[in-house]
Amino acid sequence: MATPVEIRVRFFGKARELMACEETRATIPNTMSYQELKNLIFHELYIDLESIESACILAVDHTYLSDHSTVSLRPYSEVAIIPPLSGG
Amino acid sequence: MSDDCVPGPSTCNNGDDEKVGELKEERNSETVLIKEESNEDKMKRMNALLNRKRKKAVETPSESSIVPSIDKEEDEGTKRRRDEARQKILWETERAKERAERMGPQGWVRPKSLNTNKEFLSRTIQSTLSRMQKRDRDDKSIIRSVIMVVLTKTMHAPHSLSKEQVGRYSRQLLVADFGVTGQERLSSSSVLIVGAGGLGCPCATYLAAAGVGTIGIVDFDTVSLDNLHRQVGHKEKNVGKKKTESLRDSLHELNSSIHINCHSVVLDRHSALEIFKGYDVIVDCSDNPSTRYLINDASILLNKPLVSGSALRWEGQLTVYNYGERCPCYRCVFPVPPSPHLVTNCAEGGVLGPIVGTMGSLQALEVIKIISQSGATYAGRLLLFDGQSGKMTTVNLRERSPKCAVCGPHPTVTELIDYDVFCGSGVHDKTPDLKVLSPSERVGVAEYAMLRKSRGVCSSIAQEIEGRKDENEGKSVDSSIDLSLSQSRIRLFDTRPPCEFAIASLPEATNVPLDRLKNMSIDELVKTLKLPMKKDEDKDVFFICHRGNDSQLAVRLLGERLTNEGETIHSDIDTNQLRIRDVVGGYQAWADIVDDSFPVY
Incomplete structure (x- = not known):
């Protein structure tokens, strides 16, 4: 049974530019599928990031989330939204 | 790369025991070898002598064992020379011992071309014997010479580094887990750096300094003045010169003993494999998604490790791809390229020099670790560097993706493809030109210049102040002069971020960043943009930005908002009467065509 948990959300690269902030907090269910988390982030919580959804990777507590993983969040878990940087 | 390298040094710390063990083993092997090589009596005799002398030399490296004995018939001069030679040899032996102790076990690892101590010593003996036999028939003399050579080579760490190299690289030879072996591997390796820009300059500089044997540099571009704040491998005098040649000259000034290849071409599907195949490690220092996918695919097809770095503004990213069986590639992690209009490049978003400096240096470090076989810290891991905070x-990435189009078990990319098509954008780090508006919704810079002149707007604040001075007939002018007069003559809104507006702007422009514009209510829009309410007011509204992309979006946005919401709220705004246009090409075009004194960036 999923319970709500407060997490930290960190934005990198283009996500930071679009959100105009580096980090924020959100309260979301502590267990869900990767796809559910993705929908929540890109289509509900941060609509501005919808345009970069396909190019972003998500990481929870410094670990990459793969397509079919189940996401488990603890209080203050860190969800990172990471698009690739291309400049050099 | 790993196949032809010497196995890594033992981590064993009891260096002395190990050395003694090695020497004993060598002595036996050399005996065996000579026996095998020659069955003649002469060689047997020599062998026995050699064994006896060699044993003494190793166990007790005393004078008598390592220095030839003095023949009675020799005169005083010869004796003196002998004594001097003996002293010198003893001194060198002591120095060699000290050096070997300082270097530890790694100092004794065989050069790359020789697999074992046995082989090394055998070859030394063989070559010495063959030389000696030709010019000296005296057995004693041959044996003496062999002993001398063997001892000298054994006492001095038998590696392939020259005295000059030992001196030059001494501070990194002293680093544990790198040492002589690491240096030998570095000196015999080849590294390709794609991009001689912000990342490529520091990366190439450190690799050249460290003594990577061959460095290849790929770049089609020339050095420009706005490169120099971060691309520290280039000099002012080289503005306009090819980046490859500029960086090569800089690297050769630092280290003239290495080879540098310039590949001054646009890296594409036709050139990449041919260039890549000559190198051990590939370093991605490029600046656009298209090249990044090309570099990845070429590295996978040729099975080369790829050290990838990138940077923008205050941030940097670093990952090592394709280093080991399970290590992912760029496509495993980012299978879908970002939309071209959502890619911010350095020309647009800016970047700080030390950010690319940090990332390029870290790339060089990963290359050194890969070549010296110390492992790659960021293989399958993504480093996110935020220089501002x-x-x-570090994020642990996935393993190789079974669905990966290039490195998966069922690849769909088996040869290089058209990456400009795949990414929807080219390799040039240039901002794409949007074409959102119809020609009637746009105004060229020349036309705008005439328009504003006809309405009495001066071309610069200086002229504006000068004009006011004349009006006031020499009265003192308030420095905080109000430009509202000129602003009221023409409505020009500048959609750039405040930091860009601060660099330079037209005096009549009001800064309304696009991001702010997007979030305004219709009331705020009408108020901020001072939209004309009265029938006799001027109906022109202009938008300008850096290069003419955001200004088009602003025109489109405002038109839509006014059509959808404006008229219902403000019945006195007649959108059909309003003429909202953008200035084609923005300030860049203004500087190019109208006013060449306008600062470009």
């Missing part, structure tokens, strides 16, 4: 975050 000083945070470094």
Whole structure:
């Protein structure tokens, strides 16, 4: 049974530019599928990031989330939204 | 790369025991070898002598064992020379011992071309014997010479580094887990750096300094003045010169003993494999998604490790791809390229020099670790460097994706493809030109210049102040002069971020950043943009930005908002009467065509 948990959300690269902030907090269910988390982030919580959804990777507590993983969040878990940087 | 390298040094710390063990083993092997090589009596005799002398030399490296004995018939001069030679040899032996002790076990690892101590010593003996036999028939003399050579080579760490190299690289030879072996591997390796820009300059500089044997540089571009704040491998005098040649000259000034290849071409599907195949490690220092996918695919097809770095504004990213069986490639992690209009490049978003400096240096470090076989810290891990907050975050990436189009078990990319098509954008780090508006919704810079002149707007604040001075007939002018007069003559809104507006702007322009514009209510829009309410007011509204992309979006946005919401709220705004246009090409075009004194960036 999923319970709500407060997490930290960190934005990198283009996500930071679009959100105009580096980090924020959100309260979301502590267990869900990767796809559910993705929908929540890109289509509900941060609509501005919808345009970069396909190019972003998500990481929870410094670990990459793969397509079919189940996401488990603890209080203050860190969800990172990471698009690739291309400049050099 | 790993196949032809010497196995890594033992981590064993009891260097002395190990050395003694090795020497004993060598002595036996050399005996065996000579026996095998020659069955003649002469060689047997020599062998026995050699064994006896060699044993003494190793166990007790005393004078008598390592220095030829003095023949009675020799005169005083010869004796003196002998004594001097003996002293010198003893001194060198002591120095060699000290050096070997300081270097530890790694100092004794065989050069790359020789697999074992046995082989090394055998070859030394063989070559010495063959030389000696030709010019000296005296057995004693041959044996003496062999002993001398063997001892000298054994006492001095038998590696392939020259005295000059030992001196030059001494401070990194002293680093544990790198040492002589690491240096030998570095000196015999080849590294390709794609991009001689912000990342490529520091990366190539450190690799050249460290003594990577061959460095290849790929770049089609020339050095420009706005490169120099971060691309520190280039000099002012080289503005306009090819970046490859500029960086090569800079690297050769630093280290003239290495080879540098310039590949001054646009890296594409036709050239990449041919260039890549000559190198051990590939370093991605490029600046656009199209090249990044090309570099990845070429590295996978040729099975080369790829050290990838990138940077923008205050941030940097670093990952090592394709280093080991399970290590992912760029496509495993980022299978879908970002939309071209959502890619911010350095020309647009800016970047700080030390950010690319940090990332390029870290790339060089990963290359050194890969070549010296110390492992790659960021293989399958993504380093996120935030220079503004000083945070470094490492994310553990996935393993190789079974669905990967290039490195998966069923690849769909088996040869290089058209990456400009795949990414929807080219390799040039240039901002794409949007074409959102119809020609009637746009005004060229020349036309705008005439328009504003006809309405009495001066071309610069200086002229404006000068004009006011004349009006006031020499009265003192308030420095905070109000430009509202000129602003009221023509409505020009500048959609750039405040930091860009601060660089330079037209005096009549009001800064309304696009991001702010997007979030305004219709009331705020009408108020901020001072939209004309009265029938006799001028109906022109202009938008300008850096290069003419955001200004088009602003025109489109405002038109839509006014059509959808404006008229219902403000019945006195007649959108059909309003003429909202953008200035084609923005300030860049203004500087190019109208006013060449306008600062470009």
